[in-house]
Amino acid sequence: xxxxxxATPLTAEQFAPFGQVIDRSQHSHFLINSGTxxxxxxxxxxxxxxxxxxxxxxxxRKPKADQFPLSIAMLERHPHGSQxxxxxxxxxxxxxxxPAGDRPDPQQMRxxxxxxxxxxxxxxxxxxxxxxxxxxxxxxxVVDRAGQLANCDEYAFDADQIHxxxxx
Amino acid sequence: xxxxxxATPLTAEQFAPFGQVIDRSQHSHFLINSGTxxxxxxxxxxxxxxxxxxxxxxxxRKPKADQFPLSIAMLERHPHGSQxxxxxxxxxxxxxxxPAGDRPDPQQMRxxxxxxxxxxxxxxxxxxxxxxxxxxxxxxxVVDRAGQLANCDEYAFDADQIHxxxxx
Numbered sequence: 001x002x003x004x005x006x007a008t009p010l011t012a013e014q015f016a017p018f019g020q021v022i023d024r025s026q027h028s029h030f031l032i033n034s035g036t037x038x039x040x041x042x043x044x045x046x047x048x049x050x051x052x053x054x055x056x057x058x059x060x061r062k063p064k065a066d067q068f069p070l071s072i073a074m075l076e077r078h079p080h081g082s083q084x085x086x087x088x089x090x091x092x093x094x095x096x097x098x099p100a101g102d103r104p105d106p107q108q109m110r111x112x113x114x115x116x117x118x119x120x121x122x123x124x125x126x127x128x129x130x131x132x133x134x135x136x137x138x139x140x141x142v143v144d145r146a147g148q149l150a151n152c153d154e155y156a157f158d159a160d161q162i163h164x165x166x167x168x
Numbered sequence: 169x170x171x172x173x174x175a176t177p178l179t180a181e182q183f184a185p186f187g188q189v190i191d192r193s194q195h196s197h198f199l200i201n202s203g204t205x206x207x208x209x210x211x212x213x214x215x216x217x218x219x220x221x222x223x224x225x226x227x228x229r230k231p232k233a234d235q236f237p238l239s240i241a242m243l244e245r246h247p248h249g250s251q252x253x254x255x256x257x258x259x260x261x262x263x264x265x266x267p268a269g270d271r272p273d274p275q276q277m278r279x280x281x282x283x284x285x286x287x288x289x290x291x292x293x294x295x296x297x298x299x300x301x302x303x304x305x306x307x308x309x310v311v312d313r314a315g316q317l318a319n320c321d322e323y324a325f326d327a328d329q330i331h332x333x334x335x336x
Contacts, residue, residue, distance in 0.1 A: 024227045025308070032300035038229040042314060044222035046214070055214035055223035055310060057289065059192045059250055060205040084225055086309055088256065105315055121225065130201035141191070141254055143225060146210060 003054040005072065005096065010112040010120075016099040016112070018126045019046040020090055022086055022119035027138040044121035049080035053115045053147040059088070066132045069088045069166045072096050075104045075127040081145025085131065086119035088139045094167060100125035106161040115168070127155065134167055172238065173264065173331040178280040178288075181325040186265040186278070186294045188212040190254055190287035212289035214311055217248035221315040227256070229307045234300050237334045240264050242324045243272045243295040249313025253299065254287030258285040262300040262335060268293035281335070295323065302335055 001015065004118045008014050016056035024040040032039045075098055079140040087093060095112040096106035114120065121143075122128050145151060174180050180189045192208040199209045207263050214223040241265055255261060263280040266272035272295035282288065289311075299308065313319060 022227075024229065029229070031229075034272075036230060036232070037299055038231070039239075039310075040227040040229065041228055042224045043315070044225040046225065046311075048223070055216070055311070056210045057190055057212040057214065057254075057287075058210055059190075059208040060200075061192065061197070061208065062204055063206070086254075086256070088254070088258075091246055119225075131205055141309060142207075143214075143223070146213070157195070 002071065002162045002164050005109060005111045005165050007111045007113050010118055015112060015120065016076055016101055018084065019123040020121040022084065022121060023117065030148055030160045044084055047082040048145045049122050049124060050127060050150055051147055053145045054079055055143060056146045059117045059139055060142050062133045063130060063137060065136050067133055070132065072129055072163050072165060074154055075129055076154045077125050077127045078144065078151045078154055079125050079153060080149050080151045082121050082129055083120035083144040084119060084142065086141040087116050088118045088141055089115060091138050092116045092134045093134060093140065094165060096121055096129035098127040098163065103155050106163065109163060111165050169330050170239065170330045173277060173279045173333050175279045175281050178282055178286055183280060183288065184226065185249065185267055188289040189279065190289060191285065192231060194299065201283055210325055212252055215250040215292050216313045217327045218291060218303050219315055221249055221313045223311060224314045227307055228299055228310050229298060230301045231304055233304050233334040237332045238300065240297055240331045241264060243297055244320055244322045245295045246313065246319045247293050247321060248288050248317050248319045249292055251312040252287060252289035255282060255284050256309055258284045259303045259306050260284045260335060261302060261308065262333060263288055264297035264333065266295040271323050274325060279333050299323040
């Protein structure tokens with residue numbers, strides 16, 4: 001019998017074990033361009049890991065919203081680079097993570113919910129669920145690593161490790 | 169007497185001398201996450217240049233829209249890294265560029281207009297105007313270079329080199 005994973009507030013502090021929150025409302029700024037523009041500087045830094053790693057910019061788009069309640073039956077990780085998701089449609093999306101390690105620990109798995117203005121940057125090796133969106137045709141900007149190294153591991157939970165999440 | 173700079177269509181081909189266009193409508197995709205998600209892959213790559221260059225993610229916000237017609241009296245460049253701008257509010261923004269070189273050539277200056285879905289990534293050294301927005305409180309995601317090297321040069325045009333732009 002699976003258990004529900006309850007949401008943790010998406011703050012820089014709560015998310016720190018997993019990476020960075022990209023949220024200007026939590027961040028100070030300084031002025032540039034003759035004082036006309038606020039720069040919310042360096043809310044995340046891109047880790048491109050070893051060898052030929054390079055930061056690239058992509059868009060992920062899901063034609064269909066996820067259906068809730070949703071079972072979390074697997075997680076994935078990118079061992080050699082960070083991966084940032086920033087919402088382009090202002091819509092909430094859901095973030096399921098577990099600390100970096102050989103395999104994800106379901107006891108330490110956490111659910112965070114972006115309000116649609118907040119992005120996240122997963123640190124290298126952090127276990128996370130593939131993108132979960134709350135509306136059809138949602139789009140997120142993605143900044144991650146390109147390179148020759150294999151950079152995606154997947155882990156399928158045993159039946160008794162599966163949790164479920166709900167939204168809203 | 170200054171001259172008006174007329175817009176060039178913002179396509180990958182037209183913008184190629186200056187960098188990359190981040191526009192999924194111009195880009196193919198492949199499916200990931202068990203076929204649920206379209207990945208518009210590597211629409212831009214981040215160039216972080218020499219030494220300790222690192223890609224970082226920031227937000228630029230302008231409380232006030234620019235006023236048009238607008239004089240283009242100066243351009244700037246980042247010699248050691250690319251700089252990407254992706255709109256977060258879906259609003260058009262204006263892009264003024266000139267080819268990389270010791271100083272910007274006003275004869276080769278170009279105006280591009282993003283439809284609000286399109287982002288751009290300036291190649292290192294490409295001369296460009298600071299952010300120009302068409303609505304109050306506009307926000308754009310910025311991916312650029314952090315590092316110790318000085319990475320911003322400005323060039324002020326002589327009076328007879330100044331152009332103006334208009335919008336809409």
